[in-house]
Amino acid sequence: MTAVRIRLWLLLSMISAAPGLYAQEAGRILPFPVTENDTNSYSLNLVVDASGKPSHFFRNIFTPVCFTGECKPVYINFYWDLLGNYVRYDLPPREELTKMDHDVFEEEDYNKLQEILANPESLLKDIAIEDLVSTGTDNLADSVDAKTGATLKTIKREVIEGAVFTCYTLWHIAYGEIVMDEMKRITASMVSPELLHTFLQSNNYHYQYWALESVIGSDGIPQPAYWADIKGIIGGSNFFAARSTLQKLHPGVLESGETQEWLLGLYAKSAYAFQVAILKRLSEVPVHSRVLETLTRELPSTNQELFELTLKIVGNQVRPAVVPLRQLADALNQLPTARAGEVYGLLTAINPKDKYVQSRLKSYRIQKEEF
Numbered sequence: 001m002t003a004v005r006i007r008l009w010l011l012l013s014m015i016s017a018a019p020g021l022y023a024q025e026a027g028r029i030l031p032f033p034v035t036e037n038d039t040n041s042y043s044l045n046l047v048v049d050a051s052g053k054p055s056h057f058f059r060n061i062f063t064p065v066c067f068t069g070e071c072k073p074v075y076i077n078f079y080w081d082l083l084g085n086y087v088r089y090d091l092p093p094r095e096e097l098t099k100m101d102h103d104v105f106e107e108e109d110y111n112k113l114q115e116i117l118a119n120p121e122s123l124l125k126d127i128a129i130e131d132l133v134s135t136g137t138d139n140l141a142d143s144v145d146a147k148t149g150a151t152l153k154t155i156k157r158e159v160i161e162g163a164v165f166t167c168y169t170l171w172h173i174a175y176g177e178i179v180m181d182e183m184k185r186i187t188a189s190m191v192s193p194e195l196l197h198t199f200l201q202s203n204n205y206h207y208q209y210w211a212l213e214s215v216i217g218s219d220g221i222p223q224p225a226y227w228a229d230i231k232g233i234i235g236g237s238n239f240f241a242a243r244s245t246l247q248k249l250h251p252g253v254l255e256s257g258e259t260q261e262w263l264l265g266l267y268a269k270s271a272y273a274f275q276v277a278i279l280k281r282l283s284e285v286p287v288h289s290r291v292l293e294t295l296t297r298e299l300p301s302t303n304q305e306l307f308e309l310t311l312k313i314v315g316n317q318v319r320p321a322v323v324p325l326r327q328l329a330d331a332l333n334q335l336p337t338a339r340a341g342e343v344y345g346l347l348t349a350i351n352p353k354d355k356y357v358q359s360r361l362k363s364y365r366i367q368k369e370e371f
Helices: 002-013 107-117 150-158 164-174 177-189 193-200 205-215 224-234 239-248 257-269 272-282 289-297 304-315 322-331 337-350 355-370
Strands: 028-036 040-048 054-063 074-080 086-090
Touching (some): 040 177, 074 164, 086 107, 107 164, 193 205, 205 224, 205 239, 257 272, 257 289, 272 304, 322 355
């Protein structure tokens, strides 16, 4: 079994840059030498535009994917974004991928390979390459490519029949920790305000999260130069990025009337889950009267969770404005009994001096006593 393990190790270590640059890239190419396991060296290529702004990484790969010659070696080009996230692959001109016995990939096989490589959580992640060869043999014919075993049953949907080793090898190249860390390191060394703006405005959520760590301090205070970009993420279509960014901000950032009016505009057009997120953040800060007026005016038409969050916002104000309190008092006769009771309890606790509110509270009490 020792010979088999050595061959298995060689499968992943015997990877080198193919002669020449197969990928036809626009812009300037900066090569970065990478060495893995003290034996495997290759060139990782960064594409930059005419202004020197980085675009993406690629690598020209040549690697064996079988132990005993049943499969052709693979020539293939891989592409990653600037943080090492796999994007796609293509083949050099006149090159093709094959299965066992040199069967050429069909179109559906190429599409399947892209699906496999696009999944960072593939089951291939947790399977050792030794598991792909039966104990006591080093023949490919006895491997999962030719024989249904426990491992193949586990990963059947994660591989292409007849090309298990190809799928395994290429997936582990696409998600190799060393090369991914190297790409992040290179990008970090080239960071600039222009690149941070580009990342924040990107549809790539990996870029957004990475840049946010640079432009929002550990105290939740954003750098003013990037506030417009941050607002773009909060108001964007990616709910998870929007909510995460909103939650990251220091409460003091949300205290200005302009910011609260902007949040209120988002609230009106947002999906329910993000409406909840917005109200939770507003419950932590002093809220301006016009925002309170809008929220309390719409109170009768909201669901129970938004209703309770709105009351919490009002209750957290040191001196709530008169108009929102009057609107709450008016709502006493419009709301179901349980909700009206909650509003009455809140107004009683606040005990405003406004005569109109006190009059409405008195009327509500009398009505309750009559029934």
